Amino acid sequence: MRRPEFSPLVLLALALAVGSGALEVGLRVSPRMGMLGGDVGALLLASIGLSIAYLVAAAVFAWRLGRKPYGVLLGALVLVHGALWYRFEVVLNRFASDPRVWGGLLGVVILAVGVAYVSDALVRRFRGGVILASLAVGLVGTGMAIHRSKAPSGRPDDSRPNVLVITLDTVRADHLSPYGSDNPTPTLDSLARDGVLFEHVVATAPVTEPSHLAIFTGQPPHMSGVVANGTRLGDRPALLWRAMRDHGWTTAGFVAGFPLHSRFGWAQGMDVYDDDFGRFRGLHSLSLVKAWDQLVLPAHTLRERRGDLVVERALGWLSEHHDESFFMWVHLFDPHAPYEAPGHPFDPPTDGEPLDLPDYWPPKYKAITSTEWLIDAYDAEIRYADELVGQLLDGLRFHNVLEDTIVVVTADHGESLTEHDYLFEHGDNLYDPSLLIPLIVRYPKELKRGRRVPCQVSNDDITPTLLSLTGLAALPEQQAIEREGRDLSEMLRGGGCTDKPIVSSTVSVRFVDRPPVDHSYREPERKLIRMGEGGESCFDLVADPGELHPVRCDPELGRALDEALAGATTAAAPETDSTTNAALEALGYIDGSP
Numbered sequence: 001m002r003r004p005e006f007s008p009l010v011l012l013a014l015a016l017a018v019g020s021g022a023l024e025v026g027l028r029v030s031p032r033m034g035m036l037g038g039d040v041g042a043l044l045l046a047s048i049g050l051s052i053a054y055l056v057a058a059a060v061f062a063w064r065l066g067r068k069p070y071g072v073l074l075g076a077l078v079l080v081h082g083a084l085w086y087r088f089e090v091v092l093n094r095f096a097s098d099p100r101v102w103g104g105l106l107g108v109v110i111l112a113v114g115v116a117y118v119s120d121a122l123v124r125r126f127r128g129g130v131i132l133a134s135l136a137v138g139l140v141g142t143g144m145a146i147h148r149s150k151a152p153s154g155r156p157d158d159s160r161p162n163v164l165v166i167t168l169d170t171v172r173a174d175h176l177s178p179y180g181s182d183n184p185t186p187t188l189d190s191l192a193r194d195g196v197l198f199e200h201v202v203a204t205a206p207v208t209e210p211s212h213l214a215i216f217t218g219q220p221p222h223m224s225g226v227v228a229n230g231t232r233l234g235d236r237p238a239l240l241w242r243a244m245r246d247h248g249w250t251t252a253g254f255v256a257g258f259p260l261h262s263r264f265g266w267a268q269g270m271d272v273y274d275d276d277f278g279r280f281r282g283l284h285s286l287s288l289v290k291a292w293d294q295l296v297l298p299a300h301t302l303r304e305r306r307g308d309l310v311v312e313r314a315l316g317w318l319s320e321h322h323d324e325s326f327f328m329w330v331h332l333f334d335p336h337a338p339y340e341a342p343g344h345p346f347d348p349p350t351d352g353e354p355l356d357l358p359d360y361w362p363p364k365y366k367a368i369t370s371t372e373w374l375i376d377a378y379d380a381e382i383r384y385a386d387e388l389v390g391q392l393l394d395g396l397r398f399h400n401v402l403e404d405t406i407v408v409v410t411a412d413h414g415e416s417l418t419e420h421d422y423l424f425e426h427g428d429n430l431y432d433p434s435l436l437i438p439l440i441v442r443y444p445k446e447l448k449r450g451r452r453v454p455c456q457v458s459n460d461d462i463t464p465t466l467l468s469l470t471g472l473a474a475l476p477e478q479q480a481i482e483r484e485g486r487d488l489s490e491m492l493r494g495g496g497c498t499d500k501p502i503v504s505s506t507v508s509v510r511f512v513d514r515p516p517v518d519h520s521y522r523e524p525e526r527k528l529i530r531m532g533e534g535g536e537s538c539f540d541l542v543a544d545p546g547e548l549h550p551v552r553c554d555p556e557l558g559r560a561l562d563e564a565l566a567g568a569t570t571a572a573a574p575e576t577d578s579t580t581n582a583a584l585e586a587l588g589y590i591d592g593s594p
Contacts, residue, residue, distance in 0.1 A: 026144030071120030172414030195442030218483030
């Protein structure tokens, strides 16, 4: 059989690449991504370029095959886009071994082969029309991308404050200089001098997703039902930014870790939600890149990003929206293990017995023998995060909105560095190293500068406080939402304070429909930890702040915990798809896939 001419095949491949590449960007781009004009143009070029490489390779294959060459090009398009659409949109939450996964993908392959055979003669006959139609589709896709990328804008209102919430992942309060540490964090020192610092803040969970949900709803895990990373949030009217957007604030979130990905529901109520962990915005949403990620990324997806990229994206958004009333959330994942602060030398001691580090730590760390070196590396990550917070404040200052913005800096949970023989990890127990976190609030227009509040508070108090400071707490729809957190605004203004007993929770067993949950009940001077699978421990925090020597449990503490948990929401099971499991395992949140 005589081979077809090569040039017409390549010309058709180029036209199909322009059309399919531009159309995919037009369909995938959305206002929520917060892309600027340059981002859209670069993504269009990347998508078309990747499509050209793929389809020219398909053209070479079809030319060498010599059979149905024009149909092979269309079949190649159906194969890659159909297979990835089916895998990521239809059967995302199923394992590859599930017959619905491999059976469906086999069906896509059969469909692509059928398209190749059926369409060849038609494309050969109307090749010129197909080329023109493909180019027209490219123009339509480009127009869609430009139109769909525009993020909504709000209106300025000088009568209400902006809000910036910065959450530092895995940061314990006692490693920050305003809390007495010799680890210098000058930005947080300055914030504490200009604002209000809470001295005793207890997280409601020692893992990222449930703790952040408590921060932004005022509902701790036993109320929200979310106790583990990888759990879908469902509809959450209690989210702070939903109320703010409903009443005119422009809302944006910039996150750095997979547990806060929009796939779990975090984008609801956000005008812009940037959970794109790639250096090149939008690149990893493209089908061909997704296929590559499936082959080369350990968890088939990007799991985190360094804080400088998060801050760069946040400041880019701020430059476009600083003259509006805005809510912005910035999450910095850097202090989470493994500790790899930029500029911090990797020169750990390796003589002697290696430390028993968590399984997910990279191999180069497994020979380390010094806990002191790792603690210093952790402190270096905190110093880096402090610098990034400074850059965000400088951005507010540059746009002359710092004094009009309520700035909140807190953490989702802490980290056990050596305590209880739990090395450089969190999530599996409810001891204080994983629960005691910072909370600093700056808003000089209303708050008492330099105040230190000695009372015990919780991270679920943040949303009720911000609703009060922004004037939204009095709205009927907000008063109808049940929240465990309390309004701290009077403490911020210099009023007296009272301690609050705090319930914290973590899941004992993952990937079951009704996972057992551990709970702790902490008063300022004593604490009860109750295991979900049975057993209790109590501690005298005055005589034994390290929680090393359990004491006899006062029945009163048990009754108080029972009362607090009365009517608790059933803990929701996390996702069980292979991508989610692999990503969480790579971050140390599960020991392995079920």
